[in-house]
Amino acid sequence: MNSKKLIGNSVRFLIYAMVILFFIWAINNQYFTPIFSQSSTFFVLLRQHVELVLVSSIFAIIVAVPAGILITRPRFKKAEWVVTNLVNFGQTIPSLAVLALMISVLGIGFQTAVFALFIYSILPIFRNTVAGLDTIDKNLIDAAKGMGMTPYQILILIELPNSAYSILAGIRTAVVLNIGTAALAYVVGAGGLGVWIFTGIQLFDNAFLISGAIPVTLLAILADYLLRKLEYVVVPKGSRRVAKT
Amino acid sequence: MISFNHVTKKYNENTTAVNDVNFTVEQGKIVVLLGPSGCGKTTLLRMVNRLEPISNGEIIIDNENSMDLNAIELRRKIGYVIQSNGLFPNMTIEENVMIVPDLLGWSKKEKRERFIYLMKLIGLDAEDYRKRYPHEMSGGQQQRIGVVRALAADPPVMLMDEPFGALDPIIREKIQDEFLEIQKTVKKTILFVSHDIDEALKMADKIMLLRDGEIMQFDTPSEMLAHPKNEFVSQFFGKDRAIKSLSLHTVKNLQEVIGLARIDKSIKNTKTINVHQDLRNTLSLLMNQEADQVVVTNDQGEKMGSITIDLVQKYLHFEIKGKLSVSQKG
Numbered sequence: 001m002n003s004k005k006l007i008g009n010s011v012r013f014l015i016y017a018m019v020i021l022f023f024i025w026a027i028n029n030q031y032f033t034p035i036f037s038q039s040s041t042f043f044v045l046l047r048q049h050v051e052l053v054l055v056s057s058i059f060a061i062i063v064a065v066p067a068g069i070l071i072t073r074p075r076f077k078k079a080e081w082v083v084t085n086l087v088n089f090g091q092t093i094p095s096l097a098v099l100a101l102m103i104s105v106l107g108i109g110f111q112t113a114v115f116a117l118f119i120y121s122i123l124p125i126f127r128n129t130v131a132g133l134d135t136i137d138k139n140l141i142d143a144a145k146g147m148g149m150t151p152y153q154i155l156i157l158i159e160l161p162n163s164a165y166s167i168l169a170g171i172r173t174a175v176v177l178n179i180g181t182a183a184l185a186y187v188v189g190a191g192g193l194g195v196w197i198f199t200g201i202q203l204f205d206n207a208f209l210i211s212g213a214i215p216v217t218l219l220a221i222l223a224d225y226l227l228r229k230l231e232y233v234v235v236p237k238g239s240r241r242v243a244k245t
Numbered sequence: 246m247i248s249f250n251h252v253t254k255k256y257n258e259n260t261t262a263v264n265d266v267n268f269t270v271e272q273g274k275i276v277v278l279l280g281p282s283g284c285g286k287t288t289l290l291r292m293v294n295r296l297e298p299i300s301n302g303e304i305i306i307d308n309e310n311s312m313d314l315n316a317i318e319l320r321r322k323i324g325y326v327i328q329s330n331g332l333f334p335n336m337t338i339e340e341n342v343m344i345v346p347d348l349l350g351w352s353k354k355e356k357r358e359r360f361i362y363l364m365k366l367i368g369l370d371a372e373d374y375r376k377r378y379p380h381e382m383s384g385g386q387q388q389r390i391g392v393v394r395a396l397a398a399d400p401p402v403m404l405m406d407e408p409f410g411a412l413d414p415i416i417r418e419k420i421q422d423e424f425l426e427i428q429k430t431v432k433k434t435i436l437f438v439s440h441d442i443d444e445a446l447k448m449a450d451k452i453m454l455l456r457d458g459e460i461m462q463f464d465t466p467s468e469m470l471a472h473p474k475n476e477f478v479s480q481f482f483g484k485d486r487a488i489k490s491l492s493l494h495t496v497k498n499l500q501e502v503i504g505l506a507r508i509d510k511s512i513k514n515t516k517t518i519n520v521h522q523d524l525r526n527t528l529s530l531l532m533n534q535e536a537d538q539v540v541v542t543n544d545q546g547e548k549m550g551s552i553t554i555d556l557v558q559k560y561l562h563f564e565i566k567g568k569l570s571v572s573q574k575g
Contacts, residue, residue, distance in 0.1 A: 143325065144331075145296060147320060147344055147345050148322075149317075157336075238333075238336065238337070238378035239335040
């Protein structure tokens with residue numbers, strides 16, 4: 001075993017040990033009891049959380065992917081700089097500020113939280129879509145054009161399959177971020193597991209805090225895992241190696 | 246057949262890439278566009294399938310003005326090969342090769358048969374490569390696939406933009422030979438861009454030498470070497486153009502004109518050479534002096550005679566130097 005591998009394995013071992021110690025500590029102090037004693041509330045919160053993430057992410061994908069495709073078309077290429085900077089700027093506004101701002105427009109509740117999360121998911125998806133499409137070898141497009149493919153055929157048969165890896169990576173980033181940010185939905189009364197986290201903070205009650213926070217973390221890890229699996233289904237076999245190098 | 250009538254390409258008022266070009270690529274012939282970079286050769290090629298719009302003049306392909314068809318239909322009728330093979334990494338070899346037939350709506354059976362035929366043409370096993378992806382193949386194989394992809398729908402006309410430029414010299418030469426062999430069967434009308442003089446001499450039925458978007462000379466390779474029209478042409482082909490022209494002739498040509506020498510059986514240290522070998526390589530072999538005698542054999546391996554530097558020189562004198570001296574006088 002070389003030294004690089006040794007360091008990697010020992011770091012991995014340390015992390016696993018810390019996670020296991022954490023769970024032993026939490027279980028010993030009965031910090032997970034709210035999940036079992038108030039399981040119906042827990043599932044309501046979990047469902048709200050998942051709904052917030054799903055709805056906002058789906059809307060973000062519906063908006064950001066086509067926007068990324070549109071901006072990379074020759075006709076709109078000139079606007080790329082402006083739009084990209086606009087989206088970047090949007091990302092710099094603190095999420096709490098967006099939530100607060102939206103209350104005055106959309107009121108309190110689910111739709112406000114969804115809208116804020118949606119705004120936050122757009123950037124990673126949009127940026128990765130544009131990057132994926134922009135980094136396709138120009139010679140491929142030239143060859144496709146020269147063989148008589150229509151712009152639509154080039155997009156569907158060449159550009160999207162070869163940028164699928166990058167687009168999916170953007171979606172994965174957005175969804176994982178979204179699961180964490182959705183904890184803030186509590187602030188606008190949209191529920192979610194943030195309810196227990198904030199309750200825990202306000203009451204200095206570790207049991208509620210951990211019963212809210214750990215499921216959020218697990219949810220994020222699960223989403224990351226599933227979306228990685230999806231890459232194997234969606235990204236064409238031949239482009240996978242190209243995308244990773 | 247591709248005819249260029251007063252074809253001009255202007256990017257703006259002051260930049261002219263191609264200026265009033267007139268020439269014809271005859272049916273089944275290869276015309277190589279040759280010239281230094283920025284001479285407009287690629288632009289000229291890309292105007293044929295309208296990847297570059299034509300500013301002025303017209304291009305007639307098989308009696309049809311290229312502007313009469315819509316650009317998409319036109320391109321499907323023209324084979325197109327580029328330097329960096331342009332194979333799509335997301336598609337298998339079969340999908341890549343069958344792109345144009347797919348676009349034209351061929352049936353599955355027709356496509357399969359055509360694929361098997363094409364792979365046979367380049368000596369690859371169709372079954373073996375069908376499901377493979379471009380990245381699993383070597384650069385030479387990728388370029389071969391790039392060439393047969395352009396042949397897929399059997400277009401009468403092919404455009405090749407430095408198709409072998411990215412390959413290493415040994416593979417390049419092999420694929421050039423292969424391609425010329427294929428061309429003997431398919432007989433396409435080909436416009437071929439190159440910046441490599443040796444490649445041009447080897448591939449071309451006619452060479453067009455361009456500079457700054459203007460035709461310097463349009464001639465057969467041997468004429469071009471023997472009768473350079475102006476200073477630029479003779480400089481472009483270099484002082485060694487007489488030696489270069491040897492690559493256009495084979496031992497067979499020499500044998501037919503002046504005959505071979507007798508084989509001296511007393512000399513043990515001999516090398517053999519095929520009668521279809523070109524004279525430039527033959528001369529090089531003779532000058533290596535690895536052998537005391539070079540014996541010429543035919544395709545059946547029978548000894549036909551021997552060849553010497555003196556014979557090559559004599560042939561050069563008859564065939565080339567004769568023409569050169571005429572051109573220098575004129």
